[in-house]
Amino acid sequence: MNAIEHPIPYASWETRGFWEGAGRGELVLQRCSSCGLVQHRPRGLCAHCLDSADLEHFVASGAGSIYSFTVTEQNQAKGFAEACPYVMAFVTLDEGPRLLSVVVECEPDDVAIGSRVEVTYVKQDRDDRETFAIPVFRLS
Numbered sequence: 001m002n003a004i005e006h007p008i009p010y011a012s013w014e015t016r017g018f019w020e021g022a023g024r025g026e027l028v029l030q031r032c033s034s035c036g037l038v039q040h041r042p043r044g045l046c047a048h049c050l051d052s053a054d055l056e057h058f059v060a061s062g063a064g065s066i067y068s069f070t071v072t073e074q075n076q077a078k079g080f081a082e083a084c085p086y087v088m089a090f091v092t093l094d095e096g097p098r099l100l101s102v103v104v105e106c107e108p109d110d111v112a113i114g115s116r117v118e119v120t121y122v123k124q125d126r127d128d129r130e131t132f133a134i135p136v137f138r139l140s
């Protein structure tokens, strides 16, 4: 099984902190100081109280558990075809948000709902010399 060649992410003003954090080896989430909601995907305002003034970024633990997963047997997209079969999973982070990613460095039969995972990163080479990375997970 080959590694997936992830496409380079597009960083909007809302998501830049997430991608830059991953480039540093940090899983960056947002927390609302007013209501305490921890959210992902990154947004310009809290998804609960719809206030933008009290959002803060923080470094999450990178630990979580498999909420659900599928084994992708066929994918003809460039960068993914040679990696099949691979495991796509929704990971519930210990901080609460759920992230769609892949589980690497494992056999598909080793993954189960509830399996504990930890984040690792696939670094991206970019023409503008910024360092981004894709957060992926491995069994812990």
Ligand SMILES: [Zn+2]
Pocket (backbone or CB within 6 Å): 032, 033, 034, 035, 036, 037, 046, 047, 048, 049, 050, 051
């Ligand atoms: Zn809030």
